[in-house]
Amino acid sequence: SSINPPTKLKNPKILKPFEMFVEMYGLPSYNEMDPTLFIALTYTLMFGIMFGDVGQGACLLTGGILLYRFKRLRLAGIVGFAGAWSVIFGFLYGSFFGFEEVLPAVWMKPMDNIMTTLMLAVGFGAALILIAMALNVINAVRAKDYGRLLFHQSGIAGLICYGFVVLCVLLFVTGHGLPAAAVMGVAVGLPLIAILLKEPLTHLLERKAKIFPEGSKAMFLVEALVEGFDVVLSYATNTISFVRVGAFALSHAGMMGVVMT
Numbered sequence: 001s002s003i004n005p006p007t008k009l010k011n012p013k014i015l016k017p018f019e020m021f022v023e024m025y026g027l028p029s030y031n032e033m034d035p036t037l038f039i040a041l042t043y044t045l046m047f048g049i050m051f052g053d054v055g056q057g058a059c060l061l062t063g064g065i066l067l068y069r070f071k072r073l074r075l076a077g078i079v080g081f082a083g084a085w086s087v088i089f090g091f092l093y094g095s096f097f098g099f100e101e102v103l104p105a106v107w108m109k110p111m112d113n114i115m116t117t118l119m120l121a122v123g124f125g126a127a128l129i130l131i132a133m134a135l136n137v138i139n140a141v142r143a144k145d146y147g148r149l150l151f152h153q154s155g156i157a158g159l160i161c162y163g164f165v166v167l168c169v170l171l172f173v174t175g176h177g178l179p180a181a182a183v184m185g186v187a188v189g190l191p192l193i194a195i196l197l198k199e200p201l202t203h204l205l206e207r208k209a210k211i212f213p214e215g216s217k218a219m220f221l222v223e224a225l226v227e228g229f230d231v232v233l234s235y236a237t238n239t240i241s242f243v244r245v246g247a248f249a250l251s252h253a254g255m256m257g258v259v260m261t
Helices: 013-025 036-050 054-071 074-093 114-143 146-151 156-173 181-196 198-205 217-240 243-260
Strands: none
Touching: 013 036, 013 074, 036 074, 036 114, 036 243, 054 074, 114 146, 114 156, 114 217, 114 243, 146 156, 146 181, 146 198, 156 181, 156 217, 181 198, 181 217
């Protein structure tokens, strides 16, 4: 049947406020995973990383819980959840209402470890992207969309290509040897070619009579190359963009230092 059944989000009470974000972007279809838990964890975790302070986080936690309890404001519930992560990272950073000397840092102080903070933020972003790709693979399996499962830039081909690059960067940063050039070429090149040729490969998989789309094959190859450049660029920019998570952690500590001065 081509009829799509309606979708109702069903989550524990503590996650109900975060359904607001899912509804803003569009409900998942009946056979797709509900992303509410993933959004709740990542959104509030990133807030805690960027705004780690025991005192300020406790204020957000208390105010958010009270407003959600008495006014039923979903945004207040989200703020309270984010405040809890802020308190946790406040202890990890050793920050209390901007005072950096009151509490010992359980982990590290961002302003004393600037490059480490920024590099860890990028690593955190890469891990999130890989998890999102894995979720897309699960959704594609559920939808029985094998073209998207195998050849999409967020499918298995993208997971192998991006995951191998992340692995190589991790090995390089930790001082370990990199795989052989031939292995790197196969592990990155073949999935990338599969992504470029996803349309004809999907048609071939579905046993369609017409493998290539309408128009000349030369034009198709040009479009595929341009799309391939866009895919590689999107991998790089999406990963590097997570620098801002670390940058906000530094700016929060820096601004509070200015206030104290």
